Amino acid sequence: MSGPSTYTPKNGFTKWMDSRLPILRLVNDSFVDYPTPRNLNYWWTFGAILSFMLVVQIVTGVVLAMNYVPTAAMAFDSVEFIRRDVNWGRIIQSAHAVGASMFFAAVYIHIFRGIYYGSYKAPREILWILGVVIFLLMMATGFLGYVLPWGQMSFWAATVITSFFSAIPLVGDGLVQLIRGGLSIDNATLTRFYSLHYLLPFMIVGVVGLHIWALHVPGNGNPAGVEVKDKKDVLPFHPYYTMKDLFALVVFLLPFAWFMFFAPDALGHPDNYIVADSQVTPLHIVPEWYFMPFYAILRAITFNIGIPFTDIVLINSKLGGVIAMFGAIIVLFFLPWLDSSKVRSGSFRPVFKGFYLLLVISFIGLGWLGSKPADGIYVILAQGFTAYYFGYFLIILPILGKIETTRPLPNSISESVLGPSATREPAAATMQGAE
Amino acid sequence: MTADVKNEPTRRDFLYIATGAVGVVGVGSAAWPLVDQMNPSAAVQALATVEFDLSTVEQGALVLIKWNGLPIFVRHRTPDAIAEAQGTALADLKDPAPDSARVKLGQEQWLIMIANCTHLGCVPEFDTGVFRGGWDCKCHGSQYDSAGRVRSGPAPKNLVLPPYEFLSDTLVKIG
Numbered sequence: 001m002s003g004p005s006t007y008t009p010k011n012g013f014t015k016w017m018d019s020r021l022p023i024l025r026l027v028n029d030s031f032v033d034y035p036t037p038r039n040l041n042y043w044w045t046f047g048a049i050l051s052f053m054l055v056v057q058i059v060t061g062v063v064l065a066m067n068y069v070p071t072a073a074m075a076f077d078s079v080e081f082i083r084r085d086v087n088w089g090r091i092i093q094s095a096h097a098v099g100a101s102m103f104f105a106a107v108y109i110h111i112f113r114g115i116y117y118g119s120y121k122a123p124r125e126i127l128w129i130l131g132v133v134i135f136l137l138m139m140a141t142g143f144l145g146y147v148l149p150w151g152q153m154s155f156w157a158a159t160v161i162t163s164f165f166s167a168i169p170l171v172g173d174g175l176v177q178l179i180r181g182g183l184s185i186d187n188a189t190l191t192r193f194y195s196l197h198y199l200l201p202f203m204i205v206g207v208v209g210l211h212i213w214a215l216h217v218p219g220n221g222n223p224a225g226v227e228v229k230d231k232k233d234v235l236p237f238h239p240y241y242t243m244k245d246l247f248a249l250v251v252f253l254l255p256f257a258w259f260m261f262f263a264p265d266a267l268g269h270p271d272n273y274i275v276a277d278s279q280v281t282p283l284h285i286v287p288e289w290y291f292m293p294f295y296a297i298l299r300a301i302t303f304n305i306g307i308p309f310t311d312i313v314l315i316n317s318k319l320g321g322v323i324a325m326f327g328a329i330i331v332l333f334f335l336p337w338l339d340s341s342k343v344r345s346g347s348f349r350p351v352f353k354g355f356y357l358l359l360v361i362s363f364i365g366l367g368w369l370g371s372k373p374a375d376g377i378y379v380i381l382a383q384g385f386t387a388y389y390f391g392y393f394l395i396i397l398p399i400l401g402k403i404e405t406t407r408p409l410p411n412s413i414s415e416s417v418l419g420p421s422a423t424r425e426p427a428a429a430t431m432q433g434a435e
Numbered sequence: 436m437t438a439d440v441k442n443e444p445t446r447r448d449f450l451y452i453a454t455g456a457v458g459v460v461g462v463g464s465a466a467w468p469l470v471d472q473m474n475p476s477a478a479v480q481a482l483a484t485v486e487f488d489l490s491t492v493e494q495g496a497l498v499l500i501k502w503n504g505l506p507i508f509v510r511h512r513t514p515d516a517i518a519e520a521q522g523t524a525l526a527d528l529k530d531p532a533p534d535s536a537r538v539k540l541g542q543e544q545w546l547i548m549i550a551n552c553t554h555l556g557c558v559p560e561f562d563t564g565v566f567r568g569g570w571d572c573k574c575h576g577s578q579y580d581s582a583g584r585v586r587s588g589p590a591p592k593n594l595v596l597p598p599y600e601f602l603s604d605t606l607v608k609i610g
């Protein structure tokens with residue numbers, strides 16, 4: 001895709017095919033001969049891991065759907081039926097439920113990789129924005145899926161999250177009714193959530209396709225943050241990165257398998273093994289761990305925002321919380337234009353590194369606070385971390401790039417790998433594959 | 436075509452805009468049923484009323500009943516609780532409403548409310564919070580008083596009253 005195609009069909013069939021539907025050429029140029037920077041580290045393997053997880057979710061989901069019954073009366077029992085009676089159902093169900101957690105773990109690493117290495121900077125803005133779109137679709141899919149087992153947490157997560165929309169002035173209440181299909185979460189809600197939970201993963205597949213397309217036009221970024229200059233800087237994707245990705249995937253599968261086989265419920269919540277009851281809210285409702293940071297931001301806004309020294313409230317705390325929570329994701333769309341630094345990789349930005357570390361700490365801190373009760377010191381901490389989260393994107397990044405003294409960049413990728421002396425002929429043998 | 440002719444709106448321009456307008460209306464009216472099917476169905480709307488016999492609820496008690504899938508608090512208040520609710524100064528309230536606006540005249544002992552917190556919809560706990568005979572939402576800490584009025588926390592409004600009427604002193608119709 002990037003640069004002229006290097007594909008030469010070798011036999012009669014591939015030649016015939018190439019002049020009709022050049023799909024083998026596309027595969028070759030995208031995943032075989034595709035020139036890849038030679039200095040990618042393991043943080044660059046998560047894209048492949050994520051692609052794998054998407055397939056896992058779709059495959060396990062499609063087979064779960066063969067036994068799952070999306071009605072308020074049957075949903076809970078049908079999931080238990082899958083877990084107890086369906087052949088292999090215990091493993092398939094836990095693969096899907098644990099898989100969702102592993103998928104999110106990988107996407108958080110992937111996103112924070114991008115934030116550290118400046119992967120969002122020109123010419124990869126669209127690539128980044130598509131990534132944020134995928135993240136939003138994943139969150140929607142995860143939420144919709146969590147409602148399907150129709151336990152207490154499913155029901156109350158659905159109640160709380162659909163109530164977000166009631167914060168919207170004027171149309172809010174009508175919108176909530178439209179989303180729920182009634183005044184409360186009920187059968188109508190479950191069936192539509194099932195329909196959408198089935199649909200969205202395929203939309204994710206579509207956006208992932210665009211994401212990879214947008215990746216292969218400028219090519220991969222890399223830890224040094226300097227662009228590819230010549231053939232010495234790249235290696236063919238296969239076998240160098242197919243093998244590296246595969247190795248990382250196997251390591252990633254270890255915790256996945258451990259949870260799946262030995263602790264399928266460790267990441268979930270015991271209350272979800274109580275069937276949904278519209279009359280009783282569990283004492284302590286918490287979302288899945290992967291939504292915790294955003295949940296903490298929602299709850300951090302405990303105050304109204306109004307015109308100072310008057311009683312006029314412009315944004316009440318409920319609307320404010322919802323705006324802050326969505327804003328925490330929306331701000332990512334603007335990241336390519338908020339970071340004013342010309343230097344792409346965080347490795348060469350000494351001051352940036354400190355602020356980045358604080359961002360990671362704030363985000364993990366918010367995740368922890370999301371699971372705590374919303375009172376006392378927890379609220380104050382959540383407010384501090386929320387302020388830092390937004391401050392990082394809206395204040396620190398725009399200013400820092402203008403005043404920071406960065407370390408000198410390497411002249412090229414090969415120099416960053418082999419040192420300044422070694423720009424001569426780095427392993428001619430390895431380069432033959434790239435031709 | 437000369438420049439001034441070009442600037443004049445022509446028959447062709449009119450047809451062009453008219454076609455576009457019809458197209459927009461057509462697409463819109465084709466899309467609307469696809470959206471509106473999500474709104475509450477006739478079956479859901481048909482459940483819209485329930486009758487409830489109040490004689491089963493003793494003074495001081497609270498029961499939870501179901502209306503349209505929503506949990507409903509039916510609270511039989513004690514004279515003390517009524518007096519306390521009536522005595523609260525409006526200035527102390529986040530969403531000011533006198534007690535008389537929360538109940539029906541002559542039936543002050545009956546407080547009938549939708550049991551979902553106006554913040555994000557959890558069912559608050561009865562009588563465990565700051566206000567005696569009030570409600571405490573464990574989800575994000577909103578506090579309601581003995582008239583179900585929000586006093587603190589992120590909830591913006593008082594607990595919502597469903598439409599209801601007394602058919603007799605002991606029979607109430609909700610919806």
Ligand code: HEM
Nearest residue numbers: 057058061062064065068097100141142145146148149201
């Ligand atoms: C982006 C990919 C996906 C994610 C993140 C995801 C997430 C989830 C989650 C969190 C649950 C709740 C699991 C539990 O607590 O038991 C769930 C359930 C379910 N999902 Fe998915 N899912 C995805 C794709 C799919 C697909 C493609 C299908 C089917 C076509 C599907 C079908 C189901 C079914 C039938 C259930 C209910 C059974 C159960 O609870 O295990 N999912 N999903």
Ligand code: FES
Nearest residue numbers: 552554555572575
């Ligand atoms: S739902 Fe009651 S305080 Fe949030």
